[in-house]
Amino acid sequence: MKKIVDVSLPIGPVHPCFKEPARIKCETAGERVIRTEVELGYVKKGIEKIMIGRPWQEIIFLAERVCGICSVVHNTAIIGALEKISNITVPMRAMYLRIILNELDRMQSHLLANYSYCYTIEHETLAMYLLNLRETVMDAIEIMTGTRIMAAYIVPGGVRTDINREIATKICEALDHIEAELPRFVQMFATGPLIALRSKGIGILSVKDAKESGVVGPTARASGIARDAREHELLYTELGWHMIIRQDGDNFSRIMLRFDELFQSVHIIKNALAVIPEGPVRLGNRITSGRTKHTVEAPRGELTYDVELDENGQVIMISIQTPSIMNVDAGSHAMMKNLSSIADVTSTFISADPCIACAER
Amino acid sequence: MGALSYFKEFFRIEWFKKFIAAKTEPLQVPAYFRNFPELTGNECTHCLECKMICPAPGAIDVFQHEDGQWRPQIIRGHCFRCGYCVEICPEEVLTSGGILAKRHEQNLAFTHEYKVLMNSMLCMGCGNCCTACPVNREIEPNMGSGGTSVSTNVLMRVEKGKNTVLHNDLCKGCKICEDTCPNGAVHVIRHVEAIQTGEY
Amino acid sequence: MTLLQILKNIVRKHSIHVCYVNTGSCNGCDIEILACLSPRYDIEQYGIYVHNNPREADIILVTGTMSAQWIDKLPDIWDKVPEPKAVIVIGNCPISGCAFDRPGALIDPPVSKHIPVSAVVPGCPPRPTEIISTILNSADILFENYETKTERKP
Numbered sequence: 001m002k003k004i005v006d007v008s009l010p011i012g013p014v015h016p017c018f019k020e021p022a023r024i025k026c027e028t029a030g031e032r033v034i035r036t037e038v039e040l041g042y043v044k045k046g047i048e049k050i051m052i053g054r055p056w057q058e059i060i061f062l063a064e065r066v067c068g069i070c071s072v073v074h075n076t077a078i079i080g081a082l083e084k085i086s087n088i089t090v091p092m093r094a095m096y097l098r099i100i101l102n103e104l105d106r107m108q109s110h111l112l113a114n115y116s117y118c119y120t121i122e123h124e125t126l127a128m129y130l131l132n133l134r135e136t137v138m139d140a141i142e143i144m145t146g147t148r149i150m151a152a153y154i155v156p157g158g159v160r161t162d163i164n165r166e167i168a169t170k171i172c173e174a175l176d177h178i179e180a181e182l183p184r185f186v187q188m189f190a191t192g193p194l195i196a197l198r199s200k201g202i203g204i205l206s207v208k209d210a211k212e213s214g215v216v217g218p219t220a221r222a223s224g225i226a227r228d229a230r231e232h233e234l235l236y237t238e239l240g241w242h243m244i245i246r247q248d249g250d251n252f253s254r255i256m257l258r259f260d261e262l263f264q265s266v267h268i269i270k271n272a273l274a275v276i277p278e279g280p281v282r283l284g285n286r287i288t289s290g291r292t293k294h295t296v297e298a299p300r301g302e303l304t305y306d307v308e309l310d311e312n313g314q315v316i317m318i319s320i321q322t323p324s325i326m327n328v329d330a331g332s333h334a335m336m337k338n339l340s341s342i343a344d345v346t347s348t349f350i351s352a353d354p355c356i357a358c359a360e361r
Numbered sequence: 362m363g364a365l366s367y368f369k370e371f372f373r374i375e376w377f378k379k380f381i382a383a384k385t386e387p388l389q390v391p392a393y394f395r396n397f398p399e400l401t402g403n404e405c406t407h408c409l410e411c412k413m414i415c416p417a418p419g420a421i422d423v424f425q426h427e428d429g430q431w432r433p434q435i436i437r438g439h440c441f442r443c444g445y446c447v448e449i450c451p452e453e454v455l456t457s458g459g460i461l462a463k464r465h466e467q468n469l470a471f472t473h474e475y476k477v478l479m480n481s482m483l484c485m486g487c488g489n490c491c492t493a494c495p496v497n498r499e500i501e502p503n504m505g506s507g508g509t510s511v512s513t514n515v516l517m518r519v520e521k522g523k524n525t526v527l528h529n530d531l532c533k534g535c536k537i538c539e540d541t542c543p544n545g546a547v548h549v550i551r552h553v554e555a556i557q558t559g560e561y
Numbered sequence: 562m563t564l565l566q567i568l569k570n571i572v573r574k575h576s577i578h579v580c581y582v583n584t585g586s587c588n589g590c591d592i593e594i595l596a597c598l599s600p601r602y603d604i605e606q607y608g609i610y611v612h613n614n615p616r617e618a619d620i621i622l623v624t625g626t627m628s629a630q631w632i633d634k635l636p637d638i639w640d641k642v643p644e645p646k647a648v649i650v651i652g653n654c655p656i657s658g659c660a661f662d663r664p665g666a667l668i669d670p671p672v673s674k675h676i677p678v679s680a681v682v683p684g685c686p687p688r689p690t691e692i693i694s695t696i697l698n699s700a701d702i703l704f705e706n707y708e709t710k711t712e713r714k715p
């Protein structure tokens with residue numbers, strides 16, 4: 001049968017809804033979207049190539065600059081891989097501090113993702129509330145590390161600086177503020193009639209499609225797939241982490257899952273601050289040769305670093321597997337297929353929280 | 362009557378003031394923010410450790426000023442504001458945000474070690490690296506143009522047509538030899554470890 | 562200076578439409594521009610409105626290192642902006658290439674090689690306060706007496 005296509009509509013690369021350049025080619029029949037294709041390649045820089053032949057003190061800055069939104073987790077992943085190769089033990093206090101910073105980073109990333117979604121469906125009030133709440137988290141990160149983004153906080157054998165009682169109290173205050181404010185916004189999102197019209201039952205990613213396309217992170221967990229790299233880390237389970245799953249797989253459940261994870265992150269950080277042990281925060285150690293794969297849970301899903309080092313601790317081979325590429329692919333093949341309106345294309349694309357800078361590097 | 366109250370509501374002085382004047386908090390940078398490093402006034406000894414650890418290409422350089430003093434200079438537009446130079450400087454010439462205070466409080470330090478690796482398969486014994494090396498130049502100013510030297514105190518010299526590294530511990534890690542080598546035979550390794558000294 | 566000119570100066574100073582173009586950045590600077598929109602900093606109270614449409618913009622904010630894909634596209638966007646116009650680059654990447662300015666990278670910094678740049682905001686990434694104060698300070702000078710200015714940009 002001949003395929004009927006009215007208009008082939010390009011969205012992007014510079015578009016108000018996108019934080020980054022990406023182009024979505026939509027094949028439409030009337031208002032209905034038959035098929036979409038995501039075109040990437042606008043921010044390719046070749047970071048893995050320029051990492052080769054460099055020691056850790058230069059790599060961690062390049063790894064952080066893979067993605068500016070989840071910079072902390074890239075730092076954690078590369079240092080985790082280097083420590084795994086060289087059998088470096090990390091002091092307990094540094095492990096707790098790493099978890100605190102990682103969860104703060106996850107909170108600001110999820111708040112930004114939900115901001116983007118609310119902005120895309122033109123609910124600017126809620127978007128601005130969430131963006132203002134994100135500033136509170138950024139303040140907590142800044143008082144802990146000394147800068148807002150690109151903290152370079154994690155080094156082999158520990159972390160850069162310790163936190164004292166005063167900083168811990170200020171982080172707790174910020175978390176209390178978020179715990180007090182956030183339920184109101186979740187209520188607004190969950191019960192707003194217009195939001196439900198724009199979100200519920202739109203961009204459905206079924207379990208079968210999700211398994212086929214290999215989605216990770218909140219996108220997978222919203223479709224009922226229990227997949228989270230944090231389940232292999234003992235310290236997270238001790239601090240009260242548990243898997244959050246939603247079954248619907250539409251835009252609404254993806255955003256609500258991120259709200260649920262925000263509350264969980266607040267819970268984890270508070271537990272960590274309560275039981276953090278005393279001790280040193282960094283015990284440097286020599287990086288040696290070897291090869292390994294290290295997986296951590298980024299705000300968008302599983303992040304894997306495959307690193308090979310020579311005997312002087314310099315990189316011979318590195319490959320980064322970021323979560324966004326699977327989510328973007330699932331978006332174009334499953335979620336954005338047969339949408340009833342062009343206006344839902346951008347919101348469905350944003351609901352998977354695509355990070356183009358991560359995907360292309 | 363309704364219209365009058367409407368206008369009365371509309372032309373309020375406070376409303377105009379609030380509408381026109383800026384309402385948010387002033388644009389300030391908190392004291393603990395790691396800004397671009399600034400000079401503290403301590404004397405720089407030209408050890409170049411800040412330049413060697415800097416992860417950004419071309420972000421810091423140490424210049425000799427007209428009064429004969431060496432002073433580091435941060436080049437904006439290249440600097441990341443990571444604060445490594447502040448943390449490693451032995452004389453505490455630079456300061457940025459709360460890093461220097463935390464360094465004193467928590468005994469933070471970086472150890473560093475430099476190593477020159479020679480690939481003897483690629484080396485053709487031209488001696489460019491030996492003559493370019495600033496450590497060699499200081500120890501023996503009369504080094505031959507082919508990189509030959511009678512002194513055994515130099516960092517490296519050409520022996521039997523191949524470059525040989527004699528004293529690795531003298532290396533300052535500047536990578537000038539790596540840049541001048543036409544074959545890519547020299548490689549300088551910079552080992553850095555982040556440690557905490559003393560009691561915590 | 563005529564009364565009309567004075568009026569134009571005042572209006573231009575208080576109504577700046579901004580379009581940001583990501584030419585291969587890591588998102589760090591982009592989300593700091595987004596943070597300027599938040600009620601904490603509230604960029605719109607100064608009359609700065611983020612449009613993301615080059616045809617309506619006065620100022621283009623360029624972030625990123627000029628990746629290979631953007632070398633032909635950024636001058637096109639610059640041509641679409643109506644006069645008077647200016648470019649402010651945000652972050653280290655468009656100034657120097659930042660950490661990526663190394664052999665083997667697929668980039669072509671600086672941005673000033675491709676389009677004329679009026680102001681720079683160094684930092685990796687710069688704080689929202691730095692971005693706002695740069696836009697405010699430069700907009701006063703850039704668009705003042707535009708009609709009578711002798712040196713026009715090409």
